[in-house]
Amino acid sequence: MSDKTIRVELVAADKAVWSGDAKMVIAKTVEGEIGLLPGHEPMLAILGAGEVRITLVGGEIIKANAEEGFLSVEHDVVSIVARHAQLV
Amino acid sequence: MGAQLRVYRQKIKSAQTTKKITRAMELISASRIYKAQQRVAASAPYSRAVTRAVSAVATYSNVDHPLTTEPARIDRAAIVVFTSDRGLAGAFSSNVMKEADQLTTLLLSQGKEVVYFLVGRKAVSNFGFRRRVAVQQWIGGTDLPQFDTAKEISDTLLKAFATDASEGGVDEIHVVYNRFVSMIAQVPEVVRLLPLEVVEGIEAPVGDEVFPLYEFEPDVNKVLDALLPVYIESRIFNSMLQSAASEHAARQKAMKSATDNAEKLIHNYTRLSNSARQAEITQQISEIVGGADALSTAGNED
Numbered sequence: 001m002s003d004k005t006i007r008v009e010l011v012a013a014d015k016a017v018w019s020g021d022a023k024m025v026i027a028k029t030v031e032g033e034i035g036l037l038p039g040h041e042p043m044l045a046i047l048g049a050g051e052v053r054i055t056l057v058g059g060e061i062i063k064a065n066a067e068e069g070f071l072s073v074e075h076d077v078v079s080i081v082a083r084h085a086q087l088v
Numbered sequence: 089m090g091a092q093l094r095v096y097r098q099k100i101k102s103a104q105t106t107k108k109i110t111r112a113m114e115l116i117s118a119s120r121i122y123k124a125q126q127r128v129a130a131s132a133p134y135s136r137a138v139t140r141a142v143s144a145v146a147t148y149s150n151v152d153h154p155l156t157t158e159p160a161r162i163d164r165a166a167i168v169v170f171t172s173d174r175g176l177a178g179a180f181s182s183n184v185m186k187e188a189d190q191l192t193t194l195l196l197s198q199g200k201e202v203v204y205f206l207v208g209r210k211a212v213s214n215f216g217f218r219r220r221v222a223v224q225q226w227i228g229g230t231d232l233p234q235f236d237t238a239k240e241i242s243d244t245l246l247k248a249f250a251t252d253a254s255e256g257g258v259d260e261i262h263v264v265y266n267r268f269v270s271m272i273a274q275v276p277e278v279v280r281l282l283p284l285e286v287v288e289g290i291e292a293p294v295g296d297e298v299f300p301l302y303e304f305e306p307d308v309n310k311v312l313d314a315l316l317p318v319y320i321e322s323r324i325f326n327s328m329l330q331s332a333a334s335e336h337a338a339r340q341k342a343m344k345s346a347t348d349n350a351e352k353l354i355h356n357y358t359r360l361s362n363s364a365r366q367a368e369i370t371q372q373i374s375e376i377v378g379g380a381d382a383l384s385t386a387g388n389e390d
Contacts, residue, residue, distance in 0.1 A: 012134065013134050013238075014131050014134070014235050015130040016130070016134075029305055030305075031305055031306055041303055043302055043304070044144065046311060046314045070141060070314060072137070072140075072141050075300065081318075
């Protein structure tokens with residue numbers, strides 16, 4: 001696996017919940033679960049209620065709940081923007 | 089103690105009590121401005137992300153969304169007024185009301201009917217006093233706005249906007265709120281919320297940044313459908329937070345000058361009471377001297 005990372009920003013309506021570099025992000029859109037790796041094409045998707053899993057470079061996994069929002073990917077930056085979001 | 093002196097002492101005491109209260113309110117507001125500012129800052133990433141996404145969709149699609157299209161004719165316009173729940177904040181609420189009145193005059197002169205949505209107890213009581221009717225009002229919590237309230241307001245507004253004017257809906261929505269510029273300046277601001285002009289965001293994307301060609305999931309229309317209400321919400325929430333920060337700043341300023349005025353009053357009354365006391369003493373001395381004089385004259389005559 002390459003050593004490229006993606007920058008993740010998890011943002012709720014009233015505060016920024018988490019941000020940092022990650023190896024992989026798995027999120028749930030209205031269409032189903034989606035896995036995002038570095039170099040993913042630019043994308044805007046509507047978020048479905050569910051869990052967001054962020055795999056850090058070291059292999060640890062950060063889990064968060066996010067619902068009612070959207071996620072955008074561009075230039076290896078993933079923004080997960082939700083009305084309600086918190087780490088679990 | 090003479091009557092005059094007693095009156096002055098009473099006035100000094102009452103000014104001192106007032107000063108204690110205004111000083112306390114000043115300090116409370118000062119500590120709350122900081123928190124309110126932090127909340128504005130904390131919500132910035134969200135509104136930035138939302139604005140960015142909306143601009144991105146708007147750039148790469150020529151979709152005509154009901155929220156962004158100008159209605160053929162505007163029969164009824166709505167004004168959303170953000171005031172505070174409590175007073176003692178100087179001209180905070182009345183500035184916004186004044187701005188709303190000017191906007192009303194303008195809209196009426198354009199032949200539009202005007203309806204109101206009110207936020208804050210001050211706006212509600214102002215309307216009650218002038219016997220005007222609002223479509224809906226939200227009171228409570230203006231000094232610590234919650235996102236759920238913002239969502240409720242924007243849902244109501246979107247519903248009104250989606251309804252046809254002939255069925256009691258509105259064609260245009262304006263918001264009036266106090267924008268927090270600095271600790272000493274809060275500017276009432278009028279913004280047209282709907283129909284949307286996406287280009288002017290709260291924070292426009294930097295420079296001539298070119299958005300990448302996005303893939304939309306499920307498709308561009310659905311994404312826009314989901315994004316625009318979120319955008320409206322975040323704008324409303326931002327207005328509420330700005331308004332809250334401005335409220336605390338305005339109250340601190342008002343209470344500071346009230347404290348200063350109380351100090352000035354105390355100073356003046358202390359001077360007056362000193363001279364009253366001096367006059368009393370002088371009078372007593374002259375009475376004693378006069379009395380002794382009279383006694384000794386009477387003694388000589390015997």
